[in-house]
Amino acid sequence: MITVQNVTKIFQTKTGPVTAVDNVSLEIQEGEIFGVIGYSGAGKSTLIRMFNGLEKPTTGRINVFGKDLTKIKESELRKTRQEIGMIFQHFNLLWSRNVRENISFPLEVAKVPKEERKKRVDELIRLVGLEGKEENYPSQLSGGQKQRVGIARALANNPKLLLCDEATSALDPETTDSILDLLMEINQKLGLTIIMITHEMHVIRKICHRVAVMEDGKIVESGPVLEVFKSPKQPITKRFVRQVTEKEDTQEAINQLLEKYPSGKIVRLSFIGEAAEQPIISKLIKQSQATINIIQGNISQTRLGAYGNLYLHIKGKEEEICEAIRFLKGEQVEVEVIEHA
Amino acid sequence: MLNWLFPNVVWERAWEKTNETLYMTGVSLIFIFLIGLGLGLLLFLTSKGNLWENRLINTLIASVVNIFRSIPFVILIVLLLPFTKLIIGKIIGEEAALPALIIGTAPFYARMVEIGLREIDKGVIEAAKAMGAKTSTIIWKVLLPESMPAIISGLTVTAIALVGYTAIAGVIGAGGLGDYAYLDGFSRNKNDVTFFATISILMIVFIIQALGDYIVKKIDKR
Numbered sequence: 001m002i003t004v005q006n007v008t009k010i011f012q013t014k015t016g017p018v019t020a021v022d023n024v025s026l027e028i029q030e031g032e033i034f035g036v037i038g039y040s041g042a043g044k045s046t047l048i049r050m051f052n053g054l055e056k057p058t059t060g061r062i063n064v065f066g067k068d069l070t071k072i073k074e075s076e077l078r079k080t081r082q083e084i085g086m087i088f089q090h091f092n093l094l095w096s097r098n099v100r101e102n103i104s105f106p107l108e109v110a111k112v113p114k115e116e117r118k119k120r121v122d123e124l125i126r127l128v129g130l131e132g133k134e135e136n137y138p139s140q141l142s143g144g145q146k147q148r149v150g151i152a153r154a155l156a157n158n159p160k161l162l163l164c165d166e167a168t169s170a171l172d173p174e175t176t177d178s179i180l181d182l183l184m185e186i187n188q189k190l191g192l193t194i195i196m197i198t199h200e201m202h203v204i205r206k207i208c209h210r211v212a213v214m215e216d217g218k219i220v221e222s223g224p225v226l227e228v229f230k231s232p233k234q235p236i237t238k239r240f241v242r243q244v245t246e247k248e249d250t251q252e253a254i255n256q257l258l259e260k261y262p263s264g265k266i267v268r269l270s271f272i273g274e275a276a277e278q279p280i281i282s283k284l285i286k287q288s289q290a291t292i293n294i295i296q297g298n299i300s301q302t303r304l305g306a307y308g309n310l311y312l313h314i315k316g317k318e319e320e321i322c323e324a325i326r327f328l329k330g331e332q333v334e335v336e337v338i339e340h341a
Numbered sequence: 342m343l344n345w346l347f348p349n350v351v352w353e354r355a356w357e358k359t360n361e362t363l364y365m366t367g368v369s370l371i372f373i374f375l376i377g378l379g380l381g382l383l384l385f386l387t388s389k390g391n392l393w394e395n396r397l398i399n400t401l402i403a404s405v406v407n408i409f410r411s412i413p414f415v416i417l418i419v420l421l422l423p424f425t426k427l428i429i430g431k432i433i434g435e436e437a438a439l440p441a442l443i444i445g446t447a448p449f450y451a452r453m454v455e456i457g458l459r460e461i462d463k464g465v466i467e468a469a470k471a472m473g474a475k476t477s478t479i480i481w482k483v484l485l486p487e488s489m490p491a492i493i494s495g496l497t498v499t500a501i502a503l504v505g506y507t508a509i510a511g512v513i514g515a516g517g518l519g520d521y522a523y524l525d526g527f528s529r530n531k532n533d534v535t536f537f538a539t540i541s542i543l544m545i546v547f548i549i550q551a552l553g554d555y556i557v558k559k560i561d562k563r
Contacts (some may be wrong), residue, residue: 052471081473092468095563096486106472108482137562153472163471 002028002051002161002193007060009046009217020046021057022217030160033187033194033303035204035225037240038214044197047214048163051195052084053077065160082110085154089166091146093138099125099149100134106156124152128182144175151182155190162186164196168203176200180207201243205229205302213237229300229307230272230334244300245309254338257295257313264315266295267325270334271308280331281310288324290316311338349531355521359541362517365435365507366545369442370500376447377499378492380406381454382480392466392476406448414506417445418513438515442506450499457491458484490561497553501546508542518542 009021020043028034038044049055050062053069062069067080093102103124107117125134128148138146147167154162164183168176184207187194198204204211204225212222213236220234229245232238254266269280285292292312299308314321328335343350380402386392387399412420418441422432425440461484469483485492511519518538526535 054467054471078473078475081471084471086468086471088464088468090462090464092462092464094465094483094487096489096560098562105469105482109469109472109474109478139563157472 035208043217085159358521377450380451385458438510453495457488
């Protein structure tokens with residue numbers, strides 16, 4: 001229902017033209033949560049602004065709800081924007097309006113009568129859990145509460161699409177989770193399509209169905225979140241996946257172990273979906289003569305299944321170690337023998 | 342007590358002169374507010390990266406504003422005499438001071454309005470655009486309310502400068518407390534009259550400042 005075809009955006013700057021978005025094509029399904037991840041400067045902010053026409057592509061086409069945003073008139077674009085909600089990293093609330101008035105703003109823009117506006121605002125305040133804060137001004141709210149106002153405001157005109165521009169990047173981890181839960185709830189309850197850009201893999205893992213990885217204006221990898229977690233292909237994707245599957249000091253600890261036990265081998269097992277629930281280690285210990293030592297492990301839940309990593313240190317005779325690794329490779333796990341990094 | 346402090350002050354005349362100053366300040370302030378707000382909005386909207394980005398119009402308005410802001414007020418009054426004669430019909434009296442007061446001060450206020458508008462978070466304007474708001478809606482419901490404290494405090498500063506200008510205008514025939522201090526006081530060697538006019542002007546200034554501060558405090562919810 002939303003298609004992006006060969007979209008390129010070039011900005012003219014003093015130092016010459018800069019290609020912010022480079023020949024990007026995407027297709028987003030109705031009702032899905034689609035994530036775009038990339039570091040700052042990757043062009044994702046520019047990309048998301050094209051879905052509601054805040055940025056016009058230099059070349060290419062963007063089709064939202066059957067309308068080509070690159071071709072329609074300004075007045076029609078404004079009408080279309082009322083069907084697209086947007087939330088922002090810094091919330092962008094009007095400080096001069098209280099919570100109720102902020103949420104009411106898009107309804108005023110859409111010329112909804114006063115009575116109806118009041119009713120709708122009350123519904124939205126309940127939906128985002130801000131009862132009792134109606135008369136507060138943004139300066140009296142916490143970051144999480146501000147983003148709830150932002151979400152309520154974005155949903156006011158019953159949009160079919162919600163754009164999230166780094167919506168959780170200014171929030172602490174706990175608040176991030178509560179906002180993500182709210183977005184997930186809205187997605188399920190209202191069947192709303194959500195496109196979100198972020199630099200946090202945690203956000204993608206927690207609520208997205210599909211993900212696209214962006215680097216230097218290009219989509220370098222995309223697919224269902226679990227697939228991308230299972231077998232990240234590009235180095236940048238691997239880096240993002242490691243954000244959530246590996247603690248920062250893992251590599252250091254492994255290096256130390258490799259030095260300490262030059263005889264043994266360290267392997268990393270990656271479990272996906274079903275395999276994460278199999279008693280593989282238990283079987284391995286029973287079968288193998290080698291000593292198995294668990295160094296570190298973790299498991300993360302994506303929307304479509306679990307994904308986990310386990311680091312083992314296998315000690316013993318050369319052939320016993322080979323035997324153990326052979327056994328593991330026969331199971332439904334991905335095995336990687338770690339060398340000195 | 343007052344008669345002992347100010348033996349030469351005739352109270353009816355002092356009151357009349359104070360009223361003339363208040364009249365000149367009040368009437369011109371209304372025009373300055375409207376013209377300054379309009380010009381300030383235009384300066385902001387036509388500047389780079391804004392809703393009506395237009396280099397030509399921006400440069401044009403900016404030049405006019407800068408020129409009128411730079412001409413010393415006494416000279417401006419004299420320069421504007423033919424114009425004043427044309428639209429007011431005379432060159433003496435409080436009404437005759439209005440064109441010079443407005444033209445001399447509105448550009449100054451326009452710049453203050455522009456500065457206030459620049460301080461608005463760009464993200465808020467973007468959010469309004471993302472909702473499908475028209476430019477007129479953005480002006481009335483975002484730009485003006487969000488910059489209201491700056492608009493009011495700018496008006497306070499402008500009003501105080503304006504009181505000073507009415508005194509200058511007074512000396513060359515516009516009436517008001519400036520006229521009172523100079524003609525009735527200084528030139529007739531009645532220092533108490535000059536002193537009284539000074540105190541009256543100071544009181545007007547303090548009241549304007551207090552009023553401005555109070556309103557800004559009331560409306561600023563940041």
